Amino acid sequence: MTTAHHAPGETRPGGRTARTRKAVLAAVFQELEDGGFAGLTMEKVAQRAGIHVATLYRRWRSVEGLVCELLAERSSDVPLPDTGSLPEDLRVLARSIADFYGEARMSCLIEAVVSAAARDPQAAAVMRSVFGERLALAGRMVRRAVERGELPADTDPEAVMSALGAPFSYRILIARRPVDRDLADSAATAVWAAARAGAYTRRSGGGPANDTPPGGS
Amino acid sequence: MTTAHHAPGETRPGGRTARTRKAVLAAVFQELEDGGFAGLTMEKVAQRAGIHVATLYRRWRSVEGLVCELLAERSSDVPLPDTGSLPEDLRVLARSIADFYGEARMSCLIEAVVSAAARDPQAAAVMRSVFGERLALAGRMVRRAVERGELPADTDPEAVMSALGAPFSYRILIARRPVDRDLADSAATAVWAAARAGAYTRRSGGGPANDTPPGGS
Numbered sequence: 001m002t003t004a005h006h007a008p009g010e011t012r013p014g015g016r017t018a019r020t021r022k023a024v025l026a027a028v029f030q031e032l033e034d035g036g037f038a039g040l041t042m043e044k045v046a047q048r049a050g051i052h053v054a055t056l057y058r059r060w061r062s063v064e065g066l067v068c069e070l071l072a073e074r075s076s077d078v079p080l081p082d083t084g085s086l087p088e089d090l091r092v093l094a095r096s097i098a099d100f101y102g103e104a105r106m107s108c109l110i111e112a113v114v115s116a117a118a119r120d121p122q123a124a125a126v127m128r129s130v131f132g133e134r135l136a137l138a139g140r141m142v143r144r145a146v147e148r149g150e151l152p153a154d155t156d157p158e159a160v161m162s163a164l165g166a167p168f169s170y171r172i173l174i175a176r177r178p179v180d181r182d183l184a185d186s187a188a189t190a191v192w193a194a195a196r197a198g199a200y201t202r203r204s205g206g207g208p209a210n211d212t213p214p215g216g217s
Numbered sequence: 218m219t220t221a222h223h224a225p226g227e228t229r230p231g232g233r234t235a236r237t238r239k240a241v242l243a244a245v246f247q248e249l250e251d252g253g254f255a256g257l258t259m260e261k262v263a264q265r266a267g268i269h270v271a272t273l274y275r276r277w278r279s280v281e282g283l284v285c286e287l288l289a290e291r292s293s294d295v296p297l298p299d300t301g302s303l304p305e306d307l308r309v310l311a312r313s314i315a316d317f318y319g320e321a322r323m324s325c326l327i328e329a330v331v332s333a334a335a336r337d338p339q340a341a342a343v344m345r346s347v348f349g350e351r352l353a354l355a356g357r358m359v360r361r362a363v364e365r366g367e368l369p370a371d372t373d374p375e376a377v378m379s380a381l382g383a384p385f386s387y388r389i390l391i392a393r394r395p396v397d398r399d400l401a402d403s404a405a406t407a408v409w410a411a412a413r414a415g416a417y418t419r420r421s422g423g424g425p426a427n428d429t430p431p432g433g434s
Contacts, residue, residue, distance in 0.1 A: 037335050037336065038336040111334075111335045114328070114391070115332040117328075117390075118328045118329065119254065128392070128393050159403065166384045166386070167380060169383070170383035171379075173334075174348055174382070175379060176334065176341055186380075189415070191407075191411075193413070194406065200407070
């Protein structure tokens with residue numbers, strides 16, 4: 001429980017409101033683990049968090065709102081490496097993503113958020129902004145690689161990072177099988193080879209497939 | 218409308234049952250276009266298809282069942298090329314996928330199916346089997362390329378085809394932006410470079426990222 005870090009009466013920036021939020025998000029996470037998104041209701045979350053359901057509705061409106069806020073909170077848990085080498089950065093980040101989604105309730109969360117976005121335009125907007133921010137941050141990794149001369153100068157950083165994330169969402173949402181380290185290593189190897197082959201350059205998606213990837217360094 | 222191919226009184230294998238099914242799936246497709254998955258109800262589908270809602274419930278149980286059956290029917294609409302060259306096959310197939318999901322209601326459909334699977338284990342099973350069958354079929358493209366010596370012998374055909382599909386589902390479900398031909402060309406270039414670099418071989422997902430992709434032919 002994330003609330004365990006703070007004593008009940010403790011005063012701190014955010015204070016009671018911040019504590020309620022932490023308790024609510026922890027309750028949502030636990031409920032997702034127990035019953036998935038299908039079983040998630042405002043009533044169960046309120047009961048587990050120990051707050052009035054009216055308070056919950058007032059601040060979060062719907063289960064869609066809850067899962068989006070939980071995603072926003074958790075997505076910053078995956079650290080962004082800076083090892084000095086893009087293939088190594090990609091490998092480390094891919095493994096962190098695999099560990100993150102290796103937890104069943106994290107797979108449940110991403111599934112819940114996609115379902116929420118399908119039903120609720122506000123959830124869709126939150127989701128776009130959460131992933132957009134993460135992509136922009138992670139894109140720094142690619143910009144450093146371009147500066148080091150590892151990748152073509154016109155590489156689109158967000159296209160590279162989207163390509164690293166894509167196999168995970170495909171595995172979870174479409175193939176519906178668990179993510180593992182093999183997937184992580186495959187994704188990292190693939191994105192590195194593809195980026196060097198110019199698949200993510202800004203000119204029209206890399207043009208036609210080439211027989212020999214253009215070299216470099 | 219798919220029903221337009223057959224005159225109303227025409228007798229053919231499946232007959233009335235097959236016609237009802239076509240009318241129902243066409244109605245689901247139209248309803249998805251009009252109101253997305255959020256607005257889809259059994260009542261609206263029955264009304265549009267001109268059948269009793271009780272018949273609809275008896276045969277399809279839920280909107281989840283309907284969208285899964287529609288996906289199964291439509292997924293065979295994307296032709297699998299055989300041009301004699303894997304990079305060209307990948308490019309042609311990626312463009313067909315882009316055209317397929319370029320239609321807003323097809324993006325809606327895949328979103329609907331993922332939402333359905335999140336809520337309903339039976340929908341999840343249908344989805345796994347639909348995509349599993351498509352992957353197995355599309356894998357032939359990769360097996361032919363291995364026979365031609367274009368790819369390492371231990372390449373996993375379904376891993377290659379999953380990698381081609383992943384950027385599309387990421388774009389639709391996570392980034393929530395339209396798919397286009399740039400994405401298709403980027404995906405095809407990426408998968409070809411990555412496959413040649415050994416990212417999809419059966420030994421542990423390609424191992425650590427290599428600086429220089431191993432060559433060939």
